[in-house]
Amino acid sequence: MYKYNDFDAAFVAERNKQFRAQVARRIDGSLTEDEFKPLRLMNGLYLQLHAYMLRVAVPYGTLNGRQMRQLAMIAERWDKGYGHFTTRQNIQFNWPKLQDVPDILDALAEVEMHAIQTSGNTIRNVTADHFAGAAADEVEDPRPTAELLRQWSTDHPEFQFLPRKFKLAVTGSEADRAVIRAHDIGIQVVRQNGEVGYKIIVGGGLGRTPMIGKVLRAFLPKQDLLPYVEATVNVWNRLGRRDNKYKSRIKITVHEHGIEDIARRVEARFEQIRPAFSGIDQVFLSEIEQSFAPPTYRADATSAFDAAYETDPLFRSWADTNLTAHRNPDYAIVSISLKKHGATPGDATADQMRVMADLAERFGHDELRVSHEQNIILPHVHKSDLPQVYAQLRAAELGTANIGLISDIIACPGMDYCALATARSIPIAQDIAEHFDALKLEHDIGPLKIKISGCINACGHHHVGHIGILGLDRAGVENYQITLGGDGTEDATLGERAGPGFSADGLLPAIERIVRTYLELRQDPSETFLQAYRRVGMAPFKAALYPESQANAA
Amino acid sequence: MSRPFTKVITANALLEGDVIYWTEEATWTRHLSKAEVFEDEAIADEQLMTASAQTDIAVGVYLADVHLENGLPQPTHFRETFRTKGPSNYAHGKQVELN
Numbered sequence: 001m002y003k004y005n006d007f008d009a010a011f012v013a014e015r016n017k018q019f020r021a022q023v024a025r026r027i028d029g030s031l032t033e034d035e036f037k038p039l040r041l042m043n044g045l046y047l048q049l050h051a052y053m054l055r056v057a058v059p060y061g062t063l064n065g066r067q068m069r070q071l072a073m074i075a076e077r078w079d080k081g082y083g084h085f086t087t088r089q090n091i092q093f094n095w096p097k098l099q100d101v102p103d104i105l106d107a108l109a110e111v112e113m114h115a116i117q118t119s120g121n122t123i124r125n126v127t128a129d130h131f132a133g134a135a136a137d138e139v140e141d142p143r144p145t146a147e148l149l150r151q152w153s154t155d156h157p158e159f160q161f162l163p164r165k166f167k168l169a170v171t172g173s174e175a176d177r178a179v180i181r182a183h184d185i186g187i188q189v190v191r192q193n194g195e196v197g198y199k200i201i202v203g204g205g206l207g208r209t210p211m212i213g214k215v216l217r218a219f220l221p222k223q224d225l226l227p228y229v230e231a232t233v234n235v236w237n238r239l240g241r242r243d244n245k246y247k248s249r250i251k252i253t254v255h256e257h258g259i260e261d262i263a264r265r266v267e268a269r270f271e272q273i274r275p276a277f278s279g280i281d282q283v284f285l286s287e288i289e290q291s292f293a294p295p296t297y298r299a300d301a302t303s304a305f306d307a308a309y310e311t312d313p314l315f316r317s318w319a320d321t322n323l324t325a326h327r328n329p330d331y332a333i334v335s336i337s338l339k340k341h342g343a344t345p346g347d348a349t350a351d352q353m354r355v356m357a358d359l360a361e362r363f364g365h366d367e368l369r370v371s372h373e374q375n376i377i378l379p380h381v382h383k384s385d386l387p388q389v390y391a392q393l394r395a396a397e398l399g400t401a402n403i404g405l406i407s408d409i410i411a412c413p414g415m416d417y418c419a420l421a422t423a424r425s426i427p428i429a430q431d432i433a434e435h436f437d438a439l440k441l442e443h444d445i446g447p448l449k450i451k452i453s454g455c456i457n458a459c460g461h462h463h464v465g466h467i468g469i470l471g472l473d474r475a476g477v478e479n480y481q482i483t484l485g486g487d488g489t490e491d492a493t494l495g496e497r498a499g500p501g502f503s504a505d506g507l508l509p510a511i512e513r514i515v516r517t518y519l520e521l522r523q524d525p526s527e528t529f530l531q532a533y534r535r536v537g538m539a540p541f542k543a544a545l546y547p548e549s550q551a552n553a554a
Numbered sequence: 555m556s557r558p559f560t561k562v563i564t565a566n567a568l569l570e571g572d573v574i575y576w577t578e579e580a581t582w583t584r585h586l587s588k589a590e591v592f593e594d595e596a597i598a599d600e601q602l603m604t605a606s607a608q609t610d611i612a613v614g615v616y617l618a619d620v621h622l623e624n625g626l627p628q629p630t631h632f633r634e635t636f637r638t639k640g641p642s643n644y645a646h647g648k649q650v651e652l653n
Contacts, residue, residue: 027569029610047613049633050640050647051571080646095646098569344643415633416641424636426643476631 001062001367002147002291004112011155012109015116019043020102027099042122044115045101048419054093054101055118056108060128060146060170061089061370061377065357068368070111072353078104083353085338085346087410087459088167089127089370090118094417116154121162123153123233129171129178130371133294134333134379136325140189140196142172144289145225148281149187152226159233163240164248166233167205174490179372181213181492182206182464184250185232192219202232202262203254204492206458211251212492214259216266224270227277231269235262295365297328298382305383308390315390317443318401323386326379332386334364334378335371336393337400337408341437345411345429346374348398355396363389372461373410373449375403406441406448406515407433410461414454414471415478421454423471423478424504428452431508436515445515448529451486464488466530467514468495469507480507484514484541485533496538499546510545517544561598562589562620562627563605564637565612573637573648574612576605582612584652586638591620591627 004012019039026036040046044055056071063071071091075083078100079093086092096104108114118125126146133141149168153159159166171178172189180186186201198220204213220228232250239257241247247256254262308315324333336356338346348356356376360368363385369377381389393399402408409432412418414425429452436442451465455472462468468483479501486495502510515529517540522532533541563576574582575589580601583589592598598617606615618634620627629635640647 027610032609033568033613047566047571049637050573080644094641098571415636416643424642426641430643473633478632 001064002059002143002288008112009109012112012114012116015043015114016102016105016109019105023098023102038120041119042116043101043105044118045096045098046119046419048094048417049415049421050417051095052098052101053417054096054104054115055086056091056093056113056115057118057125058089058091058113058370059150060126060132060143061130061372062128062132062143063368063370064366065361065368067111067113068353068357068360070107070113072350072357074104074107075350075353082347082349084344084413085348085370085374085376087372087374087412087461088125089130089372090125091370092413094413119165121164121166123156123159123162123166123168126150126153127167127169127178127183127372129173129176130369130377131177131324131333131379132172132369133292134326134331135173135175135177136327137175138172138189138327139191140172141292141294142170142178142187142189144285144292145187145189145198146170147288147292148226148285149229151284152230152281158230158237162233162237163242164245166236166250168229176488176490176492177371179461179464179488179492180204181490182210182461182488183213185229186213187225187229190219195221197221198225200228200232203251203259205249205251206461206463207249208246208456208458209249209252209255210458210463210494211255212494213251214254216259216263223279223282224274226281227274228266228270231266231273234269234273235265239265295367295380297331297380299330300382300384302330302383305386308387312387314394314401315387318390318399319386321401321405321443322403328380330383332381332383334381334386334389335403336376336378336398337402338375338398339402339408339433340397340400341402341407341433342430343397343433344426345409348376352396352398355392355398359389359392373408375408402442404447404449405443406436406445406450408449409433410449410451410465412453412455412459414452414460418454420457421471422456422473423454423480425452425454425460425469425471428469428471428480428504428507432511435508435512441515441519444525445519446525446528448515449488450511461488462486463494464492465495466533467511470501472501474501478504480504482507482510482514482545484538485530487530498538498542499549513544514541517541559593559595559598560620560622560627561592561617562586563592563598563602563615564589564618564634565605565615568609568611568613571613572651576601576615580604582608584648586620586629587626589620589627591622592617
């Protein structure tokens, strides 16, 4: 993986030194909160409902064992012994104290991590396919591109005061596991006539006004990436609505001007600035690519896997749901579920972090990934090691066999932590997971993505959930709206609102009615919830959700 | 009929971020039960200005609705109820720290 060079290390150290002094000046009264707030946000420090929250960047979701151990240390020393992995592949600590944050940032810098640009109106942490470098269906590892974009966007002087935040995601596969169509710019590594380049998608985003991104350029030569992305951000930086926070994202700019007009402006700007890019970025890129060289794979027999698969039903169930095909047939990609039934989605204790670090170091070429679905990935595990890996995960309560199933729920922190939330998300996720586990229906239901947001900002990606849940405040009571049919993949679709919302007590029965309706109407068990929804549409689900209004209409 | 004016002044503590309330002694407390309850809007606004000026202690000072039960202020909105307790997924925050 990428190693900090002297410049990176010096930059982070300097920023940490500056922030330490800023915190000291805030505490001694030299800085007001109005002066301090933009400074702390630039360093990922929020003030939430009950405490500060520090959001630490995990660039393109990639971690090594040493970094994961340091996160565990931070969780124990300065927090309450756990961390929360987020839908932007970051980790959040929910209970740091202001005066400790400079020490936490120094501890992060020791392992080449930071919290810079995880907040504020700037280009945020660049995300990527969590199976990058391992997926069987990949054109090219997207992480060198993501790292190049990280270096370009970090402290970019033109992009520190953008109209609003700006999010980039990169994938190297046609199968989109990075939700690139719901980002300000989505980048897909593609091959055209033997040449590797990029498909550029712009103007996607969820939140108050959800939009699916549109293709800005079907094929961009690789060497043109930075000038082209810079031209795009530049066009938006000039056109973007600074007068209205709710219309400031690039999705609105694209919507208001039309994709053709934006494309014309971007191409014109691109022609202007391209000569200024001397090609040094491509020199950097080739150096970066070397640090993402694939691991040296072993050629051992995989019989230990086959034997365990035949004899151990628990292992078999886990292998069936939590493993994904690796490009090397002797290897597998392991998804570690942070969604034990009844647990908080995305949370890991310090002990669990150390178990995952240990497994990565012993069995996984020292690589870990954070997925936007709030799980942890071991991207390269030899199949013969899987029985041992599973046994250790199980002992650490990390062995839940539910990836992609109804209890593998994305949930934002919601009103249990977040100052912006309008309702809670976590208890809803806990109830749904426990309920369907108790019914023993989960594996029969099959692939089904539930995504929950505790406010309209949609950190929980509810618009692209097969079942999306949005928590709102309706006259001082928590109320939950349901959307159906959303999809965050290459077939990205926004879910359709089913109808009036449900109370917290009424929501779980409503979800069960949706699921039972699906089980009754599916053609056979191979027809997934999403396929069935696309075939039959909203009507049967609506009838199940709102029997009274159906009766009234009859 | 408009609701009677019954409010407390609340904020987050600068150092810990914990929820705090303004008291009759012009100090801050972690306990809602010890907060000064305002039933006169003019006095509340005046005290809000005084409390807001304590920027070395408090961040994000505002007036929150309460109602009285046995003479003690109770939150009116569920958000304020959560602020008196802490998160619902772990026994963290005020629900354990105040006991």
